[in-house]
Amino acid sequence: MIDPFILTLLILGELDMTSKRFGPFFAYLNGKYGLDKLAHYLPDNRYLNVRYFTGLHPESGKIVFIKTDGASGETSEREACAIELLKLSSSRYFPRLFAHETAGKYPFVAIEFLNGVTLEHLLLYESAVIDRHKENLLEQMADILAILHERGIIHRDIRPSNLMVLPDVNGQLSSLVLVDFAFAIIAGPDGGAEELRYLQEREYLRIDLGGSSFKPAPLIWDDAFAFCKIAQLIDPCCALHFPEAWAKLYGSVNRVTYSSPFA
Known part of the structure; x- marks a missing residue:
């Protein structure tokens, strides 16, 4: 390539x-x-x-x-x-x-510069690659989510197109990197968070942000919810096939969320 x-x-x-x-x-x-x-x-x-x-x-x-x-x-x-x-x-x-x-x-x-492909690309065109690394991808998503929550960051645009898949040490496409933090919410010392002025003035962008399929409501963002939706794209029966990884993701839903105060 x-x-x-x-x-x-x-x-x-x-x-x-x-x-x-x-x-x-x-x-x-x-x-x-x-x-x-x-x-x-x-x-x-x-x-x-x-x-x-x-x-x-x-x-x-x-x-x-x-x-x-x-x-x-x-x-x-x-x-x-x-x-x-x-x-x-x-x-x-x-x-x-x-x-x-x-x-x-x-x-x-x-x-x-990340020399890889998006998870969206693999889901659409190279499902065989996904099939070989399903559990590994789910575990990595759980790790990413845990770090986001630990740092008080809500990405708000977690979707397959913002997850890059890079070659591992053996050259296999299996290593995830989360990109595009332009609209992330960062919790302050008091737990509060500030919306970007750019989005305050553009409700249509706030509604589009994150994609309707990857958030619980048009103006509510939950990274765990988004990762669960992606996990189900990787394997519709992931809760049955990979219960430990699924439990980490699903168990974090509603734990760290952000609702737009300008709804």
């Missing part, structure tokens, strides 16, 4: 730092963070006014995935904060954060 980053460069080529459309942004990334070999990573998310790019972090030699912020820095701040909190657990289930800007002309987050 060709590396998506290399494929992007083959299709698009490196972007011209002097181009009128993206040149100033790339010049900024290169000048401040040393990011090189920048390329536009299609498609854009026009619904959220977000663009995606890839680049090379020369210091580490790692490819990075760059996401611009369509919410004036609010979502990049939330995503960076959530990832930094979660990485305190030293877990492999979350991406590495390389850089972020929450203010100024170019708010963005830059995380490690």
Whole structure:
């Protein structure tokens, strides 16, 4: 399988730092963070006014995935904060954060580029891969959920398209990484949580957030509920076939939830 980053460069080529459309942004990334070999990573998310790019972090030699912020820095701040909190657990289930800007002309987050496929892709097109790793995937989801709850984070958009599946040490697609924390809720010291202003002003986005199939109500989010729904996509009889993993997921439903105060 060709590396998506290399494929992007083959299709698009490196972007011209002097181009009128993206040149100033790339010049900024290169000048401040040393990011090189920048390329536009299609498609854009026009619904959220977000663009995606890839680049090379020369210091580490790692490819990075760059996401611009369509919410004036609010979502990049939330995503960076959530990832930094979660990485305190030293877990492999979350991406590495390389850089972020929450203010100024170019708010963005830059995380490690994950060379894998989404769980959604496997469910739709490679069910045989799912069949070989069902219990392992369910156990990993239970681990991810436990860490989220421990850190007081509600992801709010847990669905198969936001679970990346990476090759394990044997090259088998079986290792999960949860991505896209732009709209996560982070509980404060008093247990309270603050909704993003960007979403306060856009009820249609709040209703869409998380997908109707993966939350108990249009404006209520429960990551455990979402993981249970995904587990049933992986195996409709998972409660019977994998009772221990299912008990961890189902037993956490309604434990940590968030209801929109702007319903």
